[in-house]
Amino acid sequence: MTAQLNNLSRVKGAGMIELSDVSKRFVLHNQGEAVIPVVEGALLHVAAGECVALVGASGAGKSTLMRMIYGNYLANAGRIIVGGVDVAQAEPREILALRREILGYVSQFLRVVPRVPTLDVVAEPLLLVGAEPEAARDRARVLLDRLNIPERLWTLSPTTFSGGEQQRVNIARGFAHAFPAMLLDEPTASLDAANREVVLSLIEEAKARGAAIVGIFHDEAARDRVCDREVDVTSFTPGLT
Numbered sequence: 001m002t003a004q005l006n007n008l009s010r011v012k013g014a015g016m017i018e019l020s021d022v023s024k025r026f027v028l029h030n031q032g033e034a035v036i037p038v039v040e041g042a043l044l045h046v047a048a049g050e051c052v053a054l055v056g057a058s059g060a061g062k063s064t065l066m067r068m069i070y071g072n073y074l075a076n077a078g079r080i081i082v083g084g085v086d087v088a089q090a091e092p093r094e095i096l097a098l099r100r101e102i103l104g105y106v107s108q109f110l111r112v113v114p115r116v117p118t119l120d121v122v123a124e125p126l127l128l129v130g131a132e133p134e135a136a137r138d139r140a141r142v143l144l145d146r147l148n149i150p151e152r153l154w155t156l157s158p159t160t161f162s163g164g165e166q167q168r169v170n171i172a173r174g175f176a177h178a179f180p181a182m183l184l185d186e187p188t189a190s191l192d193a194a195n196r197e198v199v200l201s202l203i204e205e206a207k208a209r210g211a212a213i214v215g216i217f218h219d220e221a222a223r224d225r226v227c228d229r230e231v232d233v234t235s236f237t238p239g240l241t
C-alpha cells in the first residue's frame with residue numbers, strides 16, 4: 001500500500017488544484033429557458049500542502065465551485081486542473097479515475113450501499129487503489145477508533161447509525177486513502193469537541209503530507225486553525241460584486 005501511495009504522490013501536479021476563468025450558469029428549461037449565472041471568471045490556485053477556505057454569503061456559489069472541481073457540475077467555460085486533468089474537459093472515465101486515485105471529497109452526508117459493514121465502507125477507497133485487504137481494514141480500524149465509533153458497530157451497516165455517527169464514518173472513509181487533493185464540505189459541522197479535534201488533526205496530517213485542500217468551513221475557529229487563506233467567492237458571483 002505504501003508503494004501505491006508513493007506512486008500517486010509523484011503524479012505530475014497531483015497535489016495541486018487550479019481554476020482559470022471558470023464560469024457556470026444554469027438554464028431553467030421549465031421556466032422559459034431562463035438563464036441563471038452563478039459563477040463567472042473564477043480563479044483559484046491551491047498548492048501542495050495548502051488548505052484554502054471558500055467563504056462568502058449563502059448563495060454566492062461556494063458549493064457550486066466545489067461541485068465543479070469534483071466534476072458533478074460541468075463548467076460552461078474555463079479550466080479546472082486537478083492531478084494534471086482538466087475536469088472541465090475530461091471524459092467520464094477520467095473523472096472516475098481522478099476520484100479514485102487523486103481527488104477525495106468529504107461531503108456532509110454518507111451515501112453507501114445498504115448492508116455493507118462499516119469497516120468495509122471505510123476501507124473501500126484503499127481497496128479501489130489496490131491496497132491489500134487486511135492493510136486497508138487496519139487503516140479503517142485506526143480511523144474508526146480515532147473517531148470514536150464503538151467497535152461493536154464496525155460489523156453493522158452505517159445506514160442504521162445516528163446522524164453524528166454517519167458523519168464520522170463518512171470522515172473516516174474520506175481520509176482512509178492519502179488523496180493528493182481533497183474537497184471538504186463542512187467537515188466539523190455538528191461534531192462534539194473531541195471528534196472536532198480529531199477531524200482538525202486529520203486535516204493537519206493531510207496538509208503535512210502535501211495534500212492540496214479546498215474547504216467550506218462555517219466553523220470560524222476551525223477555519224482559522226487549518227486554513228492558510230480564504231477566497232471570497234462573492235468576487236466570482238455575477239450581481240454580487
